[in-house]
Amino acid sequence: MASEDSKYSPEARDVIFTVPNAISALRIISIPFIAWLIAEHRMVGALILLAISSASDGVDGLIARKCNQVSKIGQILDPIADRLLILCSILALAVCNVVPWWMVVLVIARDVVMGFLTLALAQHDYGPLPVHFVGKTGTAVLLISIVGLMVADIDRSFMPFNWLHLAAIACAIWGIGLYWLAGALYLRQGISLLRKDRE
Numbered sequence: 293m294a295s296e297d298s299k300y301s302p303e304a305r306d307v308i309f310t311v312p313n314a315i316s317a318l319r320i321i322s323i324p325f326i327a328w329l330i331a332e333h334r335m336v337g338a339l340i341l342l343a344i345s346s347a348s349d350g351v352d353g354l355i356a357r358k359c360n361q362v363s364k365i366g367q368i369l370d371p372i373a374d375r376l377l378i379l380c381s382i383l384a385l386a387v388c389n390v391v392p393w394w395m396v397v398l399v400i401a402r403d404v405v406m407g408f409l410t411l412a413l414a415q416h417d418y419g420p421l422p423v424h425f426v427g428k429t430g431t432a433v434l435l436i437s438i439v440g441l442m443v444a445d446i447d448r449s450f451m452p453f454n455w456l457h458l459a460a461i462a463c464a465i466w467g468i469g470l471y472w473l474a475g476a477l478y479l480r481q482g483i484s485l486l487r488k489d490r491e
Contacts, residue, residue: 312355315348316369323376330384335442342439345377371423374431375403381438382464390441390457391464398468399434402475409482416489424477430470437464 322345329338349370382399385391413421440460444453 313365313369315351315355316373319345319348319373320369320376323373323380326377327380327384330381330442331387333388333445335446339439339442342377342381342442346435349373375406378431378434378438379403382434385438385441388445390445391461395464395468399471402468402472406475406478409479412486413482416486418485421478421481424474426470426477427474430467430474433463433467433470437461437467 322341326338326341326345329335329341379396379399382391383396386393386396437460440456440463444457444460447453448457
């Protein structure tokens with residue numbers, strides 16, 4: 293158990309009050325404001341706030357590594373911030389009729405499955421699963437599509453923005469597919485760990 297746990301939570305400490313964790317918390321706090329701006333079609337303001345939030349994502353990871361402030365709660369907060377940003381942004385885009393609601397349902401369903409998996413692993417003292425390349429790619433593609441949809445909504449009467457909208461929708465579909473593929477990989481990995489622990 294100990295060797296597996298260290299593998300999935302490398303060099304993480306039981307500390308809460310660190311600079312990276314504070315930055316991650318601020319990222320999470322900013323998400324409802326981003327979603328509200330999107331829902332109100334105030335895309336310029338939402339894009340500015342999203343850019344600041346995205347920049348802070350790289351900063352907190354850099355600080356955590358350079359200053360030896362990697363923490364177990366930080367390993368949880370960071371992916372939670374990404375999940376909430378994607379979920380709330382797509383939800384807000386659906387509210388303002390930019391994307392269809394089935395996209396929201398697919399994203400929510402995947403995150404619910406991953407939430408149950410995380411809880412099951414936590415019951416067996418496992419930390420977060422290592423991030424898979426497919427998961428990183430899916431998250432990046434979804435975030436790119438969200439930005440594209442936000443930019444396209446600034447002026448839909450401008451023909452290039454309509455083309456951007458269509459391209460961003462296609463990108464979102466691809467991202468959701470990767471999102472689910474990564475979920476299937478995490479689910480298989482998690483079930484394998486739970487089976488080994490039971491044996």
